[in-house]
Amino acid sequence: MAKVTIGIVGSRFQADCIAASVKAMPEEAEVTAVASPTTGNAEAFARRHGIPKFFCDYREMLRDPTIEMISITVPNRLHAQVTIDAARAGKHVVCEKPLCVTLEEADAMIDACSKAGVLLLYAEELFFAPKYVKAKQMADEGAFGRVHLVKHSEKHSGPHSSWFWDVEQSGGGALMDLGCHGIAFCWWFLGKQKVKSVYAQLSTQVNSGRTQGDDEAITIIEFENGAIGVVENSWNRLGGMDDSIEVFGDKGQTYADMLMGNALPTYSEVGFGYAVEKAATTTGWTYPVYEEHWNYGFPQEMRHFARCVRGKEEPISDGETGRVVQEVLFAAYASAGLGRKIMLPFRPKGIAKPIDLWKMPELAQAAI
Numbered sequence: 073m074a075k076v077t078i079g080i081v082g083s084r085f086q087a088d089c090i091a092a093s094v095k096a097m098p099e100e101a102e103v104t105a106v107a108s109p110t111t112g113n114a115e116a117f118a119r120r121h122g123i124p125k126f127f128c129d130y131r132e133m134l135r136d137p138t139i140e141m142i143s144i145t146v147p148n149r150l151h152a153q154v155t156i157d158a159a160r161a162g163k164h165v166v167c168e169k170p171l172c173v174t175l176e177e178a179d180a181m182i183d184a185c186s187k188a189g190v191l192l193l194y195a196e197e198l199f200f201a202p203k204y205v206k207a208k209q210m211a212d213e214g215a216f217g218r219v220h221l222v223k224h225s226e227k228h229s230g231p232h233s234s235w236f237w238d239v240e241q242s243g244g245g246a247l248m249d250l251g252c253h254g255i256a257f258c259w260w261f262l263g264k265q266k267v268k269s270v271y272a273q274l275s276t277q278v279n280s281g282r283t284q285g286d287d288e289a290i291t292i293i294e295f296e297n298g299a300i301g302v303v304e305n306s307w308n309r310l311g312g313m314d315d316s317i318e319v320f321g322d323k324g325q326t327y328a329d330m331l332m333g334n335a336l337p338t339y340s341e342v343g344f345g346y347a348v349e350k351a352a353t354t355t356g357w358t359y360p361v362y363e364e365h366w367n368y369g370f371p372q373e374m375r376h377f378a379r380c381v382r383g384k385e386e387p388i389s390d391g392e393t394g395r396v397v398q399e400v401l402f403a404a405y406a407s408a409g410l411g412r413k414i415m416l417p418f419r420p421k422g423i424a425k426p427i428d429l430w431k432m433p434e435l436a437q438a439a440i
């Protein structure tokens with residue numbers, strides 16, 4: 073069967089990651105087009121990655137009949153519109169995290185893809201991160217007995233683009249940006265059980281001059297069988313990205329540190345090119361990672377999605393996954409606003425963005 077042809081919307085951070093990841097496992101898919109609005113960006117991106125077609129307007133790219141799947145790497149507030157446009161054009165969709173901003177958007181995206189008969193694939197790469205996949209395999213074999221606690225932590229020194237800091241465009245702060253990974257991870261690790269309740273403690277410790285968003289977040293998720301997920305996020309962790317898990321059961325436990333745990337403890341007085349995402353320096357003691365995309369699972373994720381398009385595999389992360397995460401995000405912001413645990417299902421209507429439930433607790437109260 074021919075390779076699945078992909079058009080990327082967006083041409084910066086995550087677009088680079090997707091293009092490089094598809095190239096790293098090239099047997100199932102290829103990126104054949106890119107669209108990005110800033111003059112010259114799509115062309116420069118296409119040249120850098122050896123992509124034949126480039127467009128300023130993604131809608132023009134959607135009219136190209138040779139493209140089968142769209143990878144959406146644009147700010148959160150645009151995910152829903154691009155997904156719906158792509159579905160209407162008959163393209164399968166890979167949407168970056170978080171799925172969208174509002175719960176209504178999540179419904180509309182799932183509905184549009186279902187009506188168009190295309191796949192909506194939610195890009196949660198932690199489901200493919202080799203170390204975390206190994207931890208889950210061991211858990212599923214019973215290595216830890218009954219797992220009662222799963223922890224995921226993702227922290228860095230703050231986002232690279234201004235739109236993340238603008239809650240009108242992002243929908244929230246560190247919880248929305250990084251916590252979506254941890255919520256998805258705990259849910260997946262514990263077998264995609266129903267979420268029973270959510271409690272979150274949010275604060276803006278360092279960046280209140282720069283954002284309305286939370287820059288520190290701790291979220292506790294209670295699952296149907298009583299197991300607990302704990303998700304820790306920060307935009308104030310200096311020294312480069314940190315991503316790790318801990319898993320505890322009545323017969324054992326495991327720990328996995330995706331980045332520092334796979335790094336080369338290094339000392340250099342003069343520095344070198346690159347250590348790890350968001351590290352400000354490469355001098356002194358640093359922890360350079362190798363095969364960074366591979367360790368996260370991005371190439372494996374895109375291979376899986378391409379195989380889903382060809383009917384060779386069933387999606388393990390889809391629009392429903394993104395909607396589960398979105399509901400927990402809303403519940404977490406409401407919990408922080410009200411200072412109490414929120415029971416699920418929690419489907420408040422007409423809330424413009426999750427963070428409003430933290431900033432305006434009266435909205436959260438009305439939604440319960």
Ligand SMILES: NC(=O)c1ccc[n+]([C@@H]2O[C@H](COP(=O)([O-])OP(=O)(O)OC[C@H]3O[C@@H](n4cnc5c(N)ncnc54)[C@H](O)[C@@H]3O)[C@@H](O)[C@H]2O)c1
Nearest residue numbers: 082083084085086087108109145146147148168169170233
């Ligand atoms: N899975 C992950 O670990 C991961 C990592 C980083 C980012 N992301 C997600 O990917 C998405 C993009 O983040 P990023 O870091 O690449 O942001 P970025 O700021 O680096 O890039 C955003 C891109 O969107 C483009 N864009 C803006 N408006 C557009 C429009 N109207 N039409 C088409 N393109 C438009 C910009 O030109 C730019 O190329 C976000 O949703 C983010 O949460 C996921």
